[in-house]
Amino acid sequence: MKPRWLWLVLLLHILFSSVQLCEIPGGNLHHINTLNADLLKLTQDDSTEPNPSIYLALRLSDDHNLETERYYLERLKNVYQPNASSSLVAATYQEQPGTGHLALYLLALRVACYNMETVEANRLVTQLKLHLHKEKEKIGPEGHGWPITNYYQYSLGVLAMCVHGKMIDQHVIRKLLHAEEDGRFRGKNKLSVDTEAMAGLAFACLQQATIYTPDLMAKLNRSVEKVKKKILQAQTPEGAFGNIYSSPLAVQFLLATGMSQKKPECPKGMAALLQHLEHQDFQNILFKSQLLPVLYGKSYLDIASMECHTERNGLVISTPSPTLAGTTRRRKRIAVQLIVKHPPHSLPLYRRVLSVPQGSSLLDVLKEAAKQALSPLLFETQDTFSGPLLTAMMGVKPQEGERKYWEILRTPSTILEQGIADYIPQDKETIIFKFSPW
Numbered sequence: 001m002k003p004r005w006l007w008l009v010l011l012l013h014i015l016f017s018s019v020q021l022c023e024i025p026g027g028n029l030h031h032i033n034t035l036n037a038d039l040l041k042l043t044q045d046d047s048t049e050p051n052p053s054i055y056l057a058l059r060l061s062d063d064h065n066l067e068t069e070r071y072y073l074e075r076l077k078n079v080y081q082p083n084a085s086s087s088l089v090a091a092t093y094q095e096q097p098g099t100g101h102l103a104l105y106l107l108a109l110r111v112a113c114y115n116m117e118t119v120e121a122n123r124l125v126t127q128l129k130l131h132l133h134k135e136k137e138k139i140g141p142e143g144h145g146w147p148i149t150n151y152y153q154y155s156l157g158v159l160a161m162c163v164h165g166k167m168i169d170q171h172v173i174r175k176l177l178h179a180e181e182d183g184r185f186r187g188k189n190k191l192s193v194d195t196e197a198m199a200g201l202a203f204a205c206l207q208q209a210t211i212y213t214p215d216l217m218a219k220l221n222r223s224v225e226k227v228k229k230k231i232l233q234a235q236t237p238e239g240a241f242g243n244i245y246s247s248p249l250a251v252q253f254l255l256a257t258g259m260s261q262k263k264p265e266c267p268k269g270m271a272a273l274l275q276h277l278e279h280q281d282f283q284n285i286l287f288k289s290q291l292l293p294v295l296y297g298k299s300y301l302d303i304a305s306m307e308c309h310t311e312r313n314g315l316v317i318s319t320p321s322p323t324l325a326g327t328t329r330r331r332k333r334i335a336v337q338l339i340v341k342h343p344p345h346s347l348p349l350y351r352r353v354l355s356v357p358q359g360s361s362l363l364d365v366l367k368e369a370a371k372q373a374l375s376p377l378l379f380e381t382q383d384t385f386s387g388p389l390l391t392a393m394m395g396v397k398p399q400e401g402e403r404k405y406w407e408i409l410r411t412p413s414t415i416l417e418q419g420i421a422d423y424i425p426q427d428k429e430t431i432i433f434k435f436s437p438w
């Protein structure tokens, strides 16, 4: 943990230097290095599946630990290309990776300057093409349906193809343009800034390609401006775009599209991000890995021009901070109420007040509820790149293809901006789990 005065000095330095530029000068800033080293440390955890987003962040950094990066790429290959991998302990992907995962992996290969002129690499590109085709078909000719995954992953797929300089079926692009124009990047009647930003990055990449018709180019130009307008309008008084977790990607988009340096929105957003970094002590992996490129003034669009030579190789893996043994004993206990709702049934499927140590995560509360001898809570989770997603409660889960999920709210109706592993409930708080459409 850094002393507070050091954070303050760094923050002031960064804020001062970002007044004119929507970029932070990288390199010697200590806390950028801390985030960098922190992500590097995450690569050492062999117990979790490697995450291409972490790799993208490390590669887009100005400071590297090339050996660790090489090792992590090998781990990614073991998962996504088990046949091509030389490792004997190759982990096999249970099913074919879906659109988003495949797209992230292809971005990882490009950011590593991997030779794509191989049968295996071409097979992956073809696979992504096929995924995008199926996503497009699922949306339907009128554009009223939804992709198989979601528009965020659809955009990631388009971005990955574009970054590799691959020609994309213009119908696939037009579907995404149409969805943007039609305001379909929404969740719960609220703009999904993450999705806008990811689609915006894909459009911005396509803008730079010279292989599409003038009519399509004109549409792309218009959409980039629209995305920019929506993202800027989504800025909160505190400076976040949408919420703090969508802000790194939003700033990536603004950087990639040459946000006017005279405008105050970008430095304001950057200040909010830095403040969050300071206060939250680097919690969320997705947030961290989408933020690091921003701190170097980069975006996922920069992957397209990666050259991979003369890289600064000196980043060291930080040693674990000493834990204060015994200080967690005798924590005050708090009461948290859990309610599980399954509309239209008016009676909750579950309701109980649990007693847990202060500082417990919501996941800890769920585990405590599951341990109760009398009417235990039943729940299931699925590991994702954002952490454990709550997938089933009291045996209720979405059917194959059903657009429903377990929404998490704080009474009376505040939608949580964090998942079960990250959210820390307060004393006497009531958390509602509601099986909802999305």
Ligand code: B12
Pocket (backbone or CB within 6 Å): 099, 100, 101, 104, 149, 150, 152, 153, 187, 192, 194, 195, 242, 243, 244, 245, 246, 284, 286, 384, 385, 386, 387, 388, 389, 390, 391, 404, 405, 406, 407, 408, 409, 415, 416, 417, 418, 419, 420, 422, 438
């Ligand atoms: C689409 C989406 C959803 C969809 C996913 C369904 C689907 N099949 O597409 C639905 C509507 C279910 C959803 C739900 C939630 N979401 Co959401 N979601 C996204 C979005 C826009 C894209 C995810 C994606 O496809 N990633 C790409 C693929 C390749 O990565 P992946 O890890 O395989 O993706 C899976 C996970 O991201 C998972 N997922 C989606 N949301 C969340 C949230 C959490 C906390 C976890 C652990 C997993 C998870 O669903 C994806 C598909 O399987 C992201 C934005 C982003 N920047 O990632 C927000 C995002 C991840 N969601 C977020 C939140 C807060 C939630 C909810 C907690 C909201 C709530 N209060 O109910 C719930 C999860 C509740 C639960 N049951 O655990 C936040 C997470 C912030 C954080 N602090 O971690 C994000 C970053 C949006 C934001 N800026 O606020 N989400």
